[in-house]
Amino acid sequence: MTLPFAMTVPFRIAPLSVIEHATRLVFAQVVAQHPDLFDRLGEHADKRYAFVPTDLPVGFLVEPAARRISVHRKPHLPVAHACMGGRFVLLLALLEGQIDGDAVFFSRSLTITGDMEAMLALRNALDDCDIDLPADIARMSGPFAPLVRRAAAEIRTRALSGEAATWN
Amino acid sequence: MELICPAGTPAAFREAVDAGADAVYCGFRDETNARNFPGLNFSRDELKTAIAYARRHKVMTFVAINTFMRAGQEKLWHDAVDDAVRLGADALILADFGLMAYTAERHPEQRLHVSVQASASNADAVKFLVETFGAKRVVLPRILTIPDIARLARQISCEIEVFVFGGLCVMAEGRCSLSSYATGKSPNMNGVCSPASHVRYREDGSELVSELGDYTINRFPAGEAAGYPTLCKGRFDIAEERGYAFEDPVSLDVMDHIDALRDAGVGALKIEGRQRGKAYVAEVVSIMRRAVAANADERPALLSRLRRLSEGQKTTSGAYEKRWR
Amino acid sequence: MPASTHPSLSLGPVLYLWDGPKWRDFYFRIADEAPVEHVTLGEAVCSKRLHFIEPHVAEVIERLEGAGKKVSLASLALVTLERESQLVRGLVRDSVHPIEANDLSALGLLAGKPHSVGPLINVYNGATARLLASRGATSICLPPELPMASVRDIARDAPDVVFEIFGFGRVPLAISARCAHARSKGLVKDNCQFICGEDSDGLIVDTLDRQPFLALNGVQTMSHTCQSLLQELGELTAAGIGRIRLSPQDCDMVMAARIYDDVATGRCSPAEGLGRLTLAYPGVPLSNGFHHGQTGASWIAAPAGSPPWR
Numbered sequence: 001m002t003l004p005f006a007m008t009v010p011f012r013i014a015p016l017s018v019i020e021h022a023t024r025l026v027f028a029q030v031v032a033q034h035p036d037l038f039d040r041l042g043e044h045a046d047k048r049y050a051f052v053p054t055d056l057p058v059g060f061l062v063e064p065a066a067r068r069i070s071v072h073r074k075p076h077l078p079v080a081h082a083c084m085g086g087r088f089v090l091l092l093a094l095l096e097g098q099i100d101g102d103a104v105f106f107s108r109s110l111t112i113t114g115d116m117e118a119m120l121a122l123r124n125a126l127d128d129c130d131i132d133l134p135a136d137i138a139r140m141s142g143p144f145a146p147l148v149r150r151a152a153a154e155i156r157t158r159a160l161s162g163e164a165a166t167w168n
Numbered sequence: 169m170e171l172i173c174p175a176g177t178p179a180a181f182r183e184a185v186d187a188g189a190d191a192v193y194c195g196f197r198d199e200t201n202a203r204n205f206p207g208l209n210f211s212r213d214e215l216k217t218a219i220a221y222a223r224r225h226k227v228m229t230f231v232a233i234n235t236f237m238r239a240g241q242e243k244l245w246h247d248a249v250d251d252a253v254r255l256g257a258d259a260l261i262l263a264d265f266g267l268m269a270y271t272a273e274r275h276p277e278q279r280l281h282v283s284v285q286a287s288a289s290n291a292d293a294v295k296f297l298v299e300t301f302g303a304k305r306v307v308l309p310r311i312l313t314i315p316d317i318a319r320l321a322r323q324i325s326c327e328i329e330v331f332v333f334g335g336l337c338v339m340a341e342g343r344c345s346l347s348s349y350a351t352g353k354s355p356n357m358n359g360v361c362s363p364a365s366h367v368r369y370r371e372d373g374s375e376l377v378s379e380l381g382d383y384t385i386n387r388f389p390a391g392e393a394a395g396y397p398t399l400c401k402g403r404f405d406i407a408e409e410r411g412y413a414f415e416d417p418v419s420l421d422v423m424d425h426i427d428a429l430r431d432a433g434v435g436a437l438k439i440e441g442r443q444r445g446k447a448y449v450a451e452v453v454s455i456m457r458r459a460v461a462a463n464a465d466e467r468p469a470l471l472s473r474l475r476r477l478s479e480g481q482k483t484t485s486g487a488y489e490k491r492w493r
Numbered sequence: 494m495p496a497s498t499h500p501s502l503s504l505g506p507v508l509y510l511w512d513g514p515k516w517r518d519f520y521f522r523i524a525d526e527a528p529v530e531h532v533t534l535g536e537a538v539c540s541k542r543l544h545f546i547e548p549h550v551a552e553v554i555e556r557l558e559g560a561g562k563k564v565s566l567a568s569l570a571l572v573t574l575e576r577e578s579q580l581v582r583g584l585v586r587d588s589v590h591p592i593e594a595n596d597l598s599a600l601g602l603l604a605g606k607p608h609s610v611g612p613l614i615n616v617y618n619g620a621t622a623r624l625l626a627s628r629g630a631t632s633i634c635l636p637p638e639l640p641m642a643s644v645r646d647i648a649r650d651a652p653d654v655v656f657e658i659f660g661f662g663r664v665p666l667a668i669s670a671r672c673a674h675a676r677s678k679g680l681v682k683d684n685c686q687f688i689c690g691e692d693s694d695g696l697i698v699d700t701l702d703r704q705p706f707l708a709l710n711g712v713q714t715m716s717h718t719c720q721s722l723l724q725e726l727g728e729l730t731a732a733g734i735g736r737i738r739l740s741p742q743d744c745d746m747v748m749a750a751r752i753y754d755d756v757a758t759g760r761c762s763p764a765e766g767l768g769r770l771t772l773a774y775p776g777v778p779l780s781n782g783f784h785h786g787q788t789g790a791s792w793i794a795a796p797a798g799s800p801p802w803r
Contacts, residue, residue: 040177040207097179097446108376108394117206117364124207127445128177236617239646266620287615288597290572292581296601300628311670316573339667339714340571343613345638346666346707349716349789352782354638356615377702381788384700400667404706405699406677413698414673414714487670 011056019058020071026137027062027069033136038064040125044118050080053088064122082119086110097127169426169460170436172230172329173453176208176443181218183450188457191228193261194218194442195359200248201232202263202285203442204359212251219256228258234283235359236264246270253278261307262286263342263356268301282306284331285342285355291323298326305329307438309341310420311487314428321433328433333452333474334440336420336486338400346399350381362398369394378402421483423459423471499730499757502750503531503657505612505634505740506567506593508665509710510542510690517549519741524553524560526747528754531736532557533593535567537611538668539711540577542687554590565591568599570613571668571712593634604628612636612659612738613668617643619650626654633657634738637664637720640786645732655735660726661749661770662740663695663708663777664716664789674709682712694743706790716790718780721770723756724763724795725784744774763795 011019031037038045045064052059052074059077061070072078084091086109093099094110112119134153173189175181184192195201197209210218219229231252237245245267252260253275260278262268263285271280284307288294297303305327308317321328339346344361348354351366368379374390378397385397395401400414420440422429429437437460439452452474459470475483504523507516523532534553536543557564566588568581584592585602594600595611610633616622622633634657635644648656672682674689674696689696695708695715708715719742722729726737737757739750752773756766767779782791 042206044206099445099447108388112369116367116369120364121206123445124177124205124443128179128207130179236615237620239618239643239650242618242620264615264617264621265624266618269620269624286597290578290596290598292578292599292601293572293597296597296604299601311571312573319575338671339669342615343570344667345636345664345783345789346714348638348783349664349666350706352786352788356617356636357638382790383704383706384702387701403701405701405703406696406709409677410701413677413709414669414671 008056011058016058016071016073023060023069023071026133028067029136029139030131030133031067033139034129034131037125037129038067040128041121044115044121047081047115047118048079049119049122050077050083051091052077052083052085053091054085055087080114082112082114082116082122084110084112084119092133094123095126096131096133097129169430169434170329171453171456171460172436172438174334174439174442174444174449175218176203176205176441177446178210178214178218180442180444180446180449181210182221183446184453185222185225185227187450187453189227189453191230191258191436192218192222193230193232193438195232195234196248196251198244198248199238199357199359200235200245202234202283202355202359203232204235205443206364208443212255215252215257216255223256229256230259230261230281231257232261232283233267234261234263234285236356237267238357242266249275259305265301268297268303272301276302279304281329283342284309287340287342289340291320294320294324294326298324305436307331310337311340314425314432314488317429317434318432327435329436329438330422330429330434331420331440332422332426332429332437333456334419334444336415336418336440336484338415344400350383350399352381362396367397416484418484420486421471421475422485422488423456423467423474425485425488426460426467427464499759500658500726500734500737501530502528502753502757503533503736503738504529504746504750505659505662505738506533506535506537507741508538508663508713508715509693509695509741509743510539510545510687511693511743512690513545513549515693516546517553519746520553521556522747523750524556524562527750529562529739529750531563531565533565533567533609533611537567537570537595537613538713539672539689540569540574540580541682541685542689542711543580545687545690565593565609567593567611568595570595570611570665571670572596572598573670591631594630600625600628607631610634612657613665616647619647622647622651622654622656626651631655632736634659634736638783638789641725641728641732641784642786644729644734644784648733652733656733657736657738658722658729658734659720660722660729660737660739661753662719662738662742664718664720664780664783665710665713665740666707666716666789667714669712669714672712673714674711677709685711716780717777718790718792719774719777720781720783720789721767721779722781722784723753723766723770725781726753726757726763730757742774742777748773 049062170190172191173184175192175194222229233248259281261281261283263283280303282297282303289309294306307329347361353360353363355361366381370377376388378386380397385402388394395417401417404413455474581598593609593611595613610630612634632655637659675685678688689711695710698707705717752766752769755761783789785793
């Protein structure tokens, strides 16, 4: 399924700096929880990776070596070595290794352009990480952690329901 | 029968153990193994941790060192063998005669398995490897029928392991230079086939074109699922015919033949897929575990679930059934 | 350079299916006219084809030996059926000629007897070459995909073995239990009607963008390009390579052999030889990428200004 409209609203109306700030907090949290992530990338850590959700007005640029993520409003996306496009929930599910990358990776639910080897390295590195976004996010949320975790998990479950049949 | 399961990362390794593998096979993060893909495989420390995890769950670890030693750089392969032995691998999966000789001489107690890459496709070939290197098990190439396997089993003195699920090599394994012909990188020398470094997708009108090196491997019209440009699964023109010259983009599935394989003398079933994600490994292993234990009439329901995970949702019994040829 | 130090020429087995008389006449001409010292013959690709050449093997061997050629017999490259195992066992048991092992079963059965090792056996390092030598291998034709760096190292590592390099011909790249050649014509292997015999120089596989890419030869897949190591004969000689293998194509192989002989003995430059070779085997591009550690299909020209090897 595509993203519910309500979920895309913040990305449409919030100033880019606010979106970017929130994204960086999440990214920093994930990096802190999974320090091995970038070791696995080896020579590919120096490359720039773009993730462009087809159902959001923004794209994300990840620079592993600098431990940096930035957000860019379409169509002003910076040049990257490798670029992955697809629905936001699919990109998130792939990030978490919830779905078998091989299946969606080369299906037309995702498009990959540029350096295939780099993107494959990143996919494999992510797969080893056991990233759990709701849990990772919740770790930074203090007393409201359980609430945030439940809300995030709820969104993920609803967004991914119905995906199973199309994994392959 | 033993279930031998793939792991490309420590996370997949744990999933395989938890899902009921009897043994997990994996390799080091270099050219010494035949799944030398970016971001995959194990450091020495990771292997040590993985073996400890497997031991706690009474699961074996097989280490694949199944490429061919590059002349002048044999040390990389020797170190891989020495380290795998030191870290407690339950078996080494080898393909190169020189490396088998090294292992048999330096580590005579180490259990040695013959990799599918060694191309032992008949009884005399297997006897040669058993007598020369003390091999305890052979992984048979995916080019034999079940009657071929049964006949072979009666003539040899070592255990037999066969691939039953996952990717399918159309060509006799370990004897294919198609990849290096197109890219300069081969399974035997570099542990890669149709490597991602040489893959490119481009749009041409409404078609998606997949390329490997300088060659077009496939064109996908709008709406058709795209595939990875593995050379032998590409679409080509021969005379006036256009089609999959060698094999359709299918994967191997011989789970319908478990009982026949057992009767043929097969002791271990191997799942291909060290390059697949942990989600895939977890699901395939847990279903296969149940399928192996199930009665023949309970199996279809389990297997239909498994089939959803196959490449392009199409599977084949491959060479295990004679009509494939 | 003294003439005795250059490598001799050897003719590999005909890999394609040619009918009996064509096969016989080819070898008769080789016996009478081609400057090759060794000839390896026999069916290596598909056991179903054996009956085409069997009636002519004896007369061909006689003619070749009469002309002073050393003859070896090739074993099958892919042995899966009991019938095929029996063929290999029979060959090893009965042959009065040296055998070239092309699969592990022949290799195992030949232990203790002098024999050759064919290019389809995986010899990628000196340790493997030495092991095979200790079991009776006297010559080894190295795998075509090996780069020169490995060739040099292996030859140095196993000085007692005569090494042979795949110097001319479409490269055998893969072999399968399935017959893509029969499949391409709507048939299956078990009822193939020997359809591969229609294509005496292989059946070309083009990409969907009309690039010639591969050639089918029954269960074997070959390169579309013809590997030629004429430019490289000098460095191969310097590395101690004893033989250059010419793999028969459906072209004027006597002329091809003369060209290699002329370049090897210094009667003609590699550049001139290459010019003549494109006339001997017209329409098929040359490649030497494997030798240079590059994409196998590619052609690496000799660096400009480098002295032609004499």
